[in-house]
Amino acid sequence: MKLFEPLKINSMTLPNRVVVPAMVTRLSGEDGFVNGDITDRYVRFAKGGAGLIVLEAMAVHGSKSGPLLRISGDEFTPGLRELRQKMKDAGPGCVAPQIIHFLKISRSGWRQKVDDLSIDDIRAIVDAYAAAAVRCIDAGYDGVELHMAHAYTLSSFLSRMNKRRDDYGGSLDRRLRVPVEVVTAVRKAVGDFPVGVRFDGEECIKGGYTGDESKLIAWRLVQAGVDYVSISAGGKFEDAQPREGEPLYPYTGYSGDRCMPGKTYPPAANLYIAAGIRLFLREQGSSAPVIATGKINTPELAEKILNDGHADLIGMARPILCDPDWPRKVQAGHFDRVIRCCYANVCKAKDERFQTVSCFLWPKGEIQAPQSDDSVAPQWPEEGAGLKADGSKGRIDLKWNAAKDNEGVYGYDVWRALGEGDFERVDAVPAPVTGYHDTTAVAGFEYRYYVQGYDYAGNRTPASGILQARIS
Numbered sequence: 195m196k197l198f199e200p201l202k203i204n205s206m207t208l209p210n211r212v213v214v215p216a217m218v219t220r221l222s223g224e225d226g227f228v229n230g231d232i233t234d235r236y237v238r239f240a241k242g243g244a245g246l247i248v249l250e251a252m253a254v255h256g257s258k259s260g261p262l263l264r265i266s267g268d269e270f271t272p273g274l275r276e277l278r279q280k281m282k283d284a285g286p287g288c289v290a291p292q293i294i295h296f297l298k299i300s301r302s303g304w305r306q307k308v309d310d311l312s313i314d315d316i317r318a319i320v321d322a323y324a325a326a327a328v329r330c331i332d333a334g335y336d337g338v339e340l341h342m343a344h345a346y347t348l349s350s351f352l353s354r355m356n357k358r359r360d361d362y363g364g365s366l367d368r369r370l371r372v373p374v375e376v377v378t379a380v381r382k383a384v385g386d387f388p389v390g391v392r393f394d395g396e397e398c399i400k401g402g403y404t405g406d407e408s409k410l411i412a413w414r415l416v417q418a419g420v421d422y423v424s425i426s427a428g429g430k431f432e433d434a435q436p437r438e439g440e441p442l443y444p445y446t447g448y449s450g451d452r453c454m455p456g457k458t459y460p461p462a463a464n465l466y467i468a469a470g471i472r473l474f475l476r477e478q479g480s481s482a483p484v485i486a487t488g489k490i491n492t493p494e495l496a497e498k499i500l501n502d503g504h505a506d507l508i509g510m511a512r513p514i515l516c517d518p519d520w521p522r523k524v525q526a527g528h529f530d531r532v533i534r535c536c537y538a539n540v541c542k543a544k545d546e547r548f549q550t551v552s553c554f555l556w557p558k559g560e561i562q563a564p565q566s567d568d569s570v571a572p573q574w575p576e577e578g579a580g581l582k583a584d585g586s587k588g589r590i591d592l593k594w595n596a597a598k599d600n601e602g603v604y605g606y607d608v609w610r611a612l613g614e615g616d617f618e619r620v621d622a623v624p625a626p627v628t629g630y631h632d633t634t635a636v637a638g639f640e641y642r643y644y645v646q647g648y649d650y651a652g653n654r655t656p657a658s659g660i661l662q663a664r665i666s
């Protein structure tokens with residue numbers, strides 16, 4: 195599979211094309227130092243075998259925030275170095291910290307904007323990025339990723355909402371000026387160390403930029419010296435929904451949905467943006483790798499994206515949070531043992547509340563994905579799965595018998611086909627739940643369902659019998 199072919203980016207060779215994009219964990223304290231829980235999370239990702247693991251956004255400056263890693267001083271380097279070493283011992287993937295600058299925000303609703311920054315403030319931001327990038331080298335990382343996406347400082351410079359009247363705002367070229375200065379300063383400071391950038395391919399807000407401008411942003415940043423571009427979307431303050439007494443969280447509006455597309459979005463919801471950017475870069479003669487992310491969850495889809503030339507690398511954030519062993523299992527030909535993300539976005543909600551980011555499907559209270567090498571598959575009880583359906587309430591309610599397993603049943607996948615069509619896995623529920631409400635069925639169609647239980651290693655029960663159902 196192309197997904198498991200290596201890719202060289204400057205001096206780092208990724209063993210495969212699976213990328214874990216940055217995902218804040220809220221496992222650090224407010225002090226910003228690496229701790230045991232953070233280490234466990236990333237060692238687990240490393241063991242899982244992804245080609246590139248981008249460490250969650252860490253601050254290049256000392257501004258107060260909730261729990262967040264920091265790389266704003268040399269005192270953070272030893273912890274980061276130890277983390278890198280432990281990840282190296284655990285797996286073959288390359289690792290790059292994502293480094294971020296954010297503006298001030300208060301519970302009262304006030305937030306600092308790029309217009310408020312003086313030229314000295316801008317100089318300090320550029321210098322802070324360069325110093326943090328050098329710390330990534332000192333700590334033994336393979337590269338560094340500059341965070342220019344979502345609601346944060348550099349993204350706000352790129353934004354069409356940047357109305358500064360000086361050289362740093364207004365036109366696209368001027369909005370690019372601070373980001374380009376950051377890339378230039380980082381490049382100067384780190385030499386030929388791999389430097390990537392993550393930015394929004396679409397702002398997904400009223401009046402925000404789209405692919406027409408983001409393709410030029412990508413090209414300009416590559417010209418300035420970045421080695422890869424990772425395309426995200428949305429996640430802006432402009433459409434965030436205020437909550438009394440809480441600081442504004444930039445993923446609560448429509449642009450937040452587009453950043454972490456939930457259940458109602460189609461697979462690869464943002465792929466067209468990355469594909470358009472990649473095409474433009476290639477037309478300009480640039481071979482910079484492009485990472486596409488956003489509801490890409492199956493090996494078939496990932497492979498198709500690579501073969502169609504829509505991206506060079508596949509970002510999978512929530513799927514790998516859900517099952518860090520996704521790459522290892524798929525490479526071994528066992529996608530059927532992957533615990534599959536159902537995009538319930540509980541992880542996103544936890545991030546919003548500054549709570550430890552965990553997965554809806556993990557056993558309650560766990561802060562890391564369960565691990566097991568068990569090979570004994572769970573079984574249905576003697577009387578069988580007993581799948582039943584009731585379509586009398588304007589939806590289809592499914593119920594089944596609990597499966598049994600030597601280590602414990604972990605959850606159930608729900609599969610559905612429309613009429614005679616192919617089965618698709620529509621959702622998952624964590625054990626001990628043994629029921630599902632399909633609220634997306636409509637009267638007039640015949641549906642077919644089956645369910646499969648899985649254990650902690652991802653071994654599955656045989657499919658329950660197929661059941662036909664309709665809304666009565």
Ligand SMILES: Cc1cc2nc3c(=O)[nH]c(=O)nc-3n(C[C@H](O)[C@H](O)[C@H](O)COP(=O)(O)O)c2cc1C
Pocket residue numbers: 215216217218219250251292341343392426453454455487488489490509510511512513541542545551
């Ligand atoms: C809990 C959580 C934290 C995230 N933190 C970051 C982050 O620190 N930096 C970043 O660029 N994106 C962050 N993201 C966005 C993801 O990297 C990714 O782009 C998004 O989840 C869509 O990809 P997916 O469908 O594979 O999950 C975060 C997403 C989630 C769910």
